[in-house]
Amino acid sequence: MKKPDIKEIDFSIYDVKDNVKYEYQTGKGLSKEVVLEISEQKNEPSWMRDFRLKALEIYQKMPMPTWGVDLSQLDIDSIIAYIRPSAKMQRSWDEVPEEIRRTFERLGIPEAERKALAGVGAQYDSEVVYHNIKESLTQQGVIFEDMDTAVKKYPDIIKEYFMTKNVTPHDHKFAALHAAIWSGGTFVYVPEGVKVEVPLQAYFRMNAPGSGQFEHTLIIADKGSEVHFIEGCSAPQYSVSNLHAGCVELFVNEGARIIYSTIENWSKNTYNLNTKRAIVEKDGIIEWISGSFGSHKTMLYPASILKGEGAKAEYTGVTFAAKGQHLDTGSKMIHLAPHTSSKVLAKSISKDGGISSYRGLLKIGPNAEGAKASVQCEGLMLDDISRSDTMPVIEIENDNVDIGHEAKVGRISDEQIFYLMSRGLSEDDARAMIVRGFVEPIAKALPLEYAVEMNRLIKLELEGAIG
Amino acid sequence: MRETLLEIKDLHVEVEDKYILKGLNLTIKKGEIHAIMGPNGGGKSTLCNSIMGNPKYKVTLGQILFEGEDITNLKVNERAKKGIFLSFQYPEEIPGITVDNFIRTSVNIVTGQNVTMLQFAKDMKNTLELLDMKSEYRSRYLNVGFSGGEKKKTEILQMAFLKPKLVMLDEIDSGLDIDALKVVAEAVKKLKTEEMSILIVTHYNRILDYLEPDAISVLMDGKIVKSGDRDLAKILEEKGYDFVRNGV
Amino acid sequence: MWKRVSMEEIQQPSYKEYTSAVIKDLSHDTVKIKETKKLAGLPTEILALRDKAFGIEGKFINMVKDFYNAGFHIEISQNSNVEKPIVIDYITNEQNNTLIDYNIIEAEANSQVTIVFDYNSGTKGFHNGITQVIAKEGSTVNIVKIQRLGDEFNDFDNNLVIVGKNAMVNWSNVVIGSKVSAFDVAVYLDEVGGTFTSKSIFLGVDSQKYDMAYKVYHQAPKTTSSVDLKGALKGSAKATFIGNIDIKKGAKKAKAEENETVLLLDKTVKSVAIPALYCGEDDVQANHSASAGQIDEDKLYYVMSRGFSLEEARLLMVQAILNPVIDLIPYDPVREIIIKGHIGRRIIK
Numbered sequence A: 001m002k003k004p005d006i007k008e009i010d011f012s013i014y015d016v017k018d019n020v021k022y023e024y025q026t027g028k029g030l031s032k033e034v035v036l037e038i039s040e041q042k043n044e045p046s047w048m049r050d051f052r053l054k055a056l057e058i059y060q061k062m063p064m065p066t067w068g069v070d071l072s073q074l075d076i077d078s079i080i081a082y083i084r085p086s087a088k089m090q091r092s093w094d095e096v097p098e099e100i101r102r103t104f105e106r107l108g109i110p111e112a113e114r115k116a117l118a119g120v121g122a123q124y125d126s127e128v129v130y131h132n133i134k135e136s137l138t139q140q141g142v143i144f145e146d147m148d149t150a151v152k153k154y155p156d157i158i159k160e161y162f163m164t165k166n167v168t169p170h171d172h173k174f175a176a177l178h179a180a181i182w183s184g185g186t187f188v189y190v191p192e193g194v195k196v197e198v199p200l201q202a203y204f205r206m207n208a209p210g211s212g213q214f215e216h217t218l219i220i221a222d223k224g225s226e227v228h229f230i231e232g233c234s235a236p237q238y239s240v241s242n243l244h245a246g247c248v249e250l251f252v253n254e255g256a257r258i259i260y261s262t263i264e265n266w267s268k269n270t271y272n273l274n275t276k277r278a279i280v281e282k283d284g285i286i287e288w289i290s291g292s293f294g295s296h297k298t299m300l301y302p303a304s305i306l307k308g309e310g311a312k313a314e315y316t317g318v319t320f321a322a323k324g325q326h327l328d329t330g331s332k333m334i335h336l337a338p339h340t341s342s343k344v345l346a347k348s349i350s351k352d353g354g355i356s357s358y359r360g361l362l363k364i365g366p367n368a369e370g371a372k373a374s375v376q377c378e379g380l381m382l383d384d385i386s387r388s389d390t391m392p393v394i395e396i397e398n399d400n401v402d403i404g405h406e407a408k409v410g411r412i413s414d415e416q417i418f419y420l421m422s423r424g425l426s427e428d429d430a431r432a433m434i435v436r437g438f439v440e441p442i443a444k445a446l447p448l449e450y451a452v453e454m455n456r457l458i459k460l461e462l463e464g465a466i467g
Numbered sequence B: 001m002r003e004t005l006l007e008i009k010d011l012h013v014e015v016e017d018k019y020i021l022k023g024l025n026l027t028i029k030k031g032e033i034h035a036i037m038g039p040n041g042g043g044k045s046t047l048c049n050s051i052m053g054n055p056k057y058k059v060t061l062g063q064i065l066f067e068g069e070d071i072t073n074l075k076v077n078e079r080a081k082k083g084i085f086l087s088f089q090y091p092e093e094i095p096g097i098t099v100d101n102f103i104r105t106s107v108n109i110v111t112g113q114n115v116t117m118l119q120f121a122k123d124m125k126n127t128l129e130l131l132d133m134k135s136e137y138r139s140r141y142l143n144v145g146f147s148g149g150e151k152k153k154t155e156i157l158q159m160a161f162l163k164p165k166l167v168m169l170d171e172i173d174s175g176l177d178i179d180a181l182k183v184v185a186e187a188v189k190k191l192k193t194e195e196m197s198i199l200i201v202t203h204y205n206r207i208l209d210y211l212e213p214d215a216i217s218v219l220m221d222g223k224i225v226k227s228g229d230r231d232l233a234k235i236l237e238e239k240g241y242d243f244v245r246n247g248v
Numbered sequence C: 001m002w003k004r005v006s007m008e009e010i011q012q013p014s015y016k017e018y019t020s021a022v023i024k025d026l027s028h029d030t031v032k033i034k035e036t037k038k039l040a041g042l043p044t045e046i047l048a049l050r051d052k053a054f055g056i057e058g059k060f061i062n063m064v065k066d067f068y069n070a071g072f073h074i075e076i077s078q079n080s081n082v083e084k085p086i087v088i089d090y091i092t093n094e095q096n097n098t099l100i101d102y103n104i105i106e107a108e109a110n111s112q113v114t115i116v117f118d119y120n121s122g123t124k125g126f127h128n129g130i131t132q133v134i135a136k137e138g139s140t141v142n143i144v145k146i147q148r149l150g151d152e153f154n155d156f157d158n159n160l161v162i163v164g165k166n167a168m169v170n171w172s173n174v175v176i177g178s179k180v181s182a183f184d185v186a187v188y189l190d191e192v193g194g195t196f197t198s199k200s201i202f203l204g205v206d207s208q209k210y211d212m213a214y215k216v217y218h219q220a221p222k223t224t225s226s227v228d229l230k231g232a233l234k235g236s237a238k239a240t241f242i243g244n245i246d247i248k249k250g251a252k253k254a255k256a257e258e259n260e261t262v263l264l265l266d267k268t269v270k271s272v273a274i275p276a277l278y279c280g281e282d283d284v285q286a287n288h289s290a291s292a293g294q295i296d297e298d299k300l301y302y303v304m305s306r307g308f309s310l311e312e313a314r315l316l317m318v319q320a321i322l323n324p325v326i327d328l329i330p331y332d333p334v335r336e337i338i339i340k341g342h343i344g345r346r347i348i349k
């Protein structure tokens, strides 16, 4: 596959702050009143309101996590839980308010939709402002709907699946928080045997300072179906912290396949505490592709529960931590059935005092006869003031397995730099080329436009143009 | 009399606090093929690295002149742009970057102009054929998992695209089987233009039979201790370096 | 994320005397050996180590410090090369079934010594000990710890190793005994050029539970560490391996390597590996790997084609993993035969 050259582009696109009018926002902080207000504003059915209230109780009882990144500076009580732009959800970009449309145009979303996507959802702060899918997919029975609409339109399915059997509010404090105040996101259902050839995309944009985004993504891929879902995230830089605590629940049914790609570029003051999990049935496949570039602090460990015989999971990720960032990422692979297999390739880059950590769990349960798993972690240190930590846990409760784990940390060798410079490259270009080569396995797994986007972000990080 | 391309005057070089080159003098004319021979550890690779500008190799005294200009303190990539090329004794592996991507980037930098895709593809096809390499190498990561011989061929592939004025071949013939050696030597011969000079470091006569050097110099203990014509290599092969050491 | 064996899980012994340690008299004038019980106080160098974290859990350390009933203080004088290994034989039996040992090894500059700790025999009992090793500039200290206590033992072993400038400590654990066995080796490479290597093995059968940790702190330039642990698990045995490599900022040109290989011989075994790598310096080479699986079928087939039964072939493959370390142990061949025999019986059983 040929890749176009990376064009010089204006990196400031991510940082444009819009002057958008907000129609409604809750006060700062979290209380029963706030939760009730959100539910009321959304005009939700009572079961969802009750679910939220129960989750709030769980949230209030749960302790903050004591491991991972330092969250002592995160003041949830100063975060605006819900903030709605004065825009109704639209199915045509022309009807999206100009200010907001321009933001998404700068980010290239409508253009990408025309060229390479089967459906797009665009969320602006708490609400989805645009959601559309190609007619041909609707005809095949594919559902691609914003989550708030889905709650009303498909109450039976949502009630059955929404944070009940995959991620639940009991999992950890931020899952409970999410359950209480979630807003926006996407619901996808792909019927049996339908293969969605072109990716679906959701783009999440936080614009308001001091706000939180809590979108919920639920994808059900029925037997033998296939879908590629892409998630992009960004926000402009403010002096007050933003909080992103999204939740992704994937159901990969028998023989189905979901590819879930994320290019995350939250502003460098965002706390990104995200929960993603896939339950994979017999012969199903989940592939996570993850590029983490932005945020102040991230805790993100996509989990794959390999529940059915022969289920497969792959996690391919790159994490780039620069100045002021602590990105704690990784993966969880839980093998519960025979002949399941998983593969992790986690790369990290640390620069200008950034801390990148890989935290992983590989668990082979007693029923996972013949399981195969491999984990490979590579840390690249670009200077001596940064950190790279690797903390895997490997738990095996079966003998008929084939497990390998490898990790290494190092820097770019002087010899490599000299070799490239002897072919004319400047030292900076030589470094950039080696870094690009380092993340190539991830770029290769992404569709073209997104690989280019990722390379842009890497270039941006290497130049230290932001943060 | 042909013009001088490279002139090395009283060169002293240290690597990792080890004193290796101890007052080396060498002149290479435009278009000349000059072979450097000498025992292992004598400093042949050190000389190549010093000419290329490896920052690990510290010039403590002396000068390197290229086309009359003092390049002793020039950065390695600047030297590359001036037309100096080193085929490494041990080429580096660059994971994730394909041969194609790498060579195209490097050509654009060194020549300062963008080669068209079409032209590049054409040149690539021809050069791969010349080197008896399969076209699938284009999409492989540079030198990763290549055999010794494949790495050496890839060095010549790069040389073909960069069209340097001075080519240094540091033991290009080690790690090559007889057929590959023939392919590589003939490719170099074909790529050599009237203007191009070649400095070839080798232990063997076989490659010299192909390339027919104009001059042979023996590097020992950090100095050129003897120079001569093609016949010198034959004598060395017969009598070994002791012949030079004993000062006959 | 992972909980280690804790004091609460096991039955606490009541205090008892222990008198059956045997240390081979070396009558070597460059080695000073004293029983730690008889020391007037701990040596100042040991007291200076107070803020070095080590041990399985604070409670185990405190217990030894307050109640030790055995142990030796061994000093090797400067420049001396002690050729014959010093063997400390901690024999247990019905009377001597509660062993709480506190051992201190001080190797002065440029000395060389090998010390073998053999915790053995008995059937039922308790062991909890501390071993502190100070290897001063240019010294080489080889430590071998054999744990082949009886099947009803609870065994805990806390180790602190301080490696001086250009000094080298070579470590080896052979773990085959006890019901519950936990050890922790904390290694501080505090000065330039220090090296720590460990080649260790374990064999867990029936319901044996092992908890093994190596924590290596690289705090100075050009320090090197290599930790290699190989083992096999059978029956419903369970093993936890914690391997921390912690490279502090400033430890330029540090090299660290860590490897764990586990052979899983039965469906009911449990294996946990946590090989963490913390790195705050860029000019380093650090890697770790862990692998687990069954005996390679092609190898089994090959061996069986030469007439071995399946059981014999399996034993051979386990031995192939464990023997290289046992063969390295520099002490009398009788012990070697005993240990190999012991391993054989445990696998065939």
Ligand SMILES: Nc1ncnc2c1ncn2[C@@H]1O[C@H](COP(=O)(O)OP(=O)(O)O)[C@@H](O)[C@H]1O
Pocket: B015, B016, B018, B020, B038, B039, B040, B041, B042, B043, B044, B045, B046, B047, B056
């Ligand atoms: N990068 C280096 N680091 C340390 N020593 C080096 C390095 N390069 C060369 N040397 C030493 O310099 C001497 C000359 O080496 P070299 O130039 O490679 O010899 P030759 O190519 O003639 O065999 C040898 O002793 C070699 O060990």
Ligand SMILES: [Mg+2]
Pocket: B044, B045, B046, B089, B170, B171
């Ligand atoms: Mg050489």
